[in-house]
Amino acid sequence: MEYKINTVGVLTSGGDSPGMNAAIRAVVRSCIAQGIKAKGIYRGYQGLIDDDVKELTSQDVSGIIQRGGTILKSARCMEFKTPEGRKKAFDTLQKEQIDALVVIGGDGTFTGARLLAQEYNIPIIGLPGTIDNDLWGTDSTIGYDTSLNTIMDCVDKLRDTATSHERVFLVEVMGRDAGFLTLSAAIASGAEAAIIPERSTVKEQIEEAIGQGRRKSKNSSIVLVQEHAIEGGAQAVAKVLEEAHPEYNTRVTILGHLQRGGSPTAYDRIIASRMGMAAVGALFEEQRSIMIGMKNDEIVYVPLSKAIREKKDVKADKWAAMQVLSI
């Protein structure tokens, strides 16, 4: 190998997601298995700038696979967006003798990683760590399944009270620019409608979905609203609905950060473990600036540029399932 790797740095950045710890554990233990060192970088790119770095042993990552969040902490770091900030980050890599990086995060994290890789010729591998599942080239991101299950549980609970009081519940779901969490949660919880950025939904469609349920003597309705599908989110939808139908008894629930927390599901632990191991393997194959993805249960290498730029669309049959099966 022309570029000998002796030490791999690992960091988590951007919004945290359940399963990040399982990924860190896999990266650290794979490095140790390959006979090289792993160093944890705390608070994402901020820790890289501030030299907040510690070597991680196998024991340091024991007992974390079941824990949500990230033991390395995460942060949003504005300074890393500047060339001066990235120069400081590079200085830390040299000082700590880190030869390659594994970054766990979303598209912002990958955008920063690409710049650092280009400017300083550092091998960097990305692991998709976000609840939003908005990265192209992978069926699922680490944390998505856990978050989906959390949202489904919450909606099941809301359904109990919605039914008891004959209410319309508008539930606001996270997702940045993507509606995957919202749409899948709507199918899993049998919601009457979902409002997502990828599909335009007019007021009449929501009224129709709720009205149809009422005619069939359903006495409650649940509509999932992706946070950025409509300016003002679920509150804005509630306002429109209340004006048109004061009889609906509309309530808004914003799930918020609940959606990021909790112990990762088996699925997230397994993909995080496989992807973490694959990241170290890819470095030894001299891969650079790629994201490790999972397609049809196989590990795939996706150029970071594609993972960020290409648009992943919602599946047509999912949209149809949500609409047809809720009537």
Ligand code: ADP
């Ligand atoms: P995510 O990785 O979940 O999308 P962010 O968008 O907050 O989260 O990005 C995480 C971090 O990645 C930012 O705080 C910043 O340090 C870095 N980053 C994001 N965008 C850029 C960019 N355009 N250039 C350099 N670094 C970036």
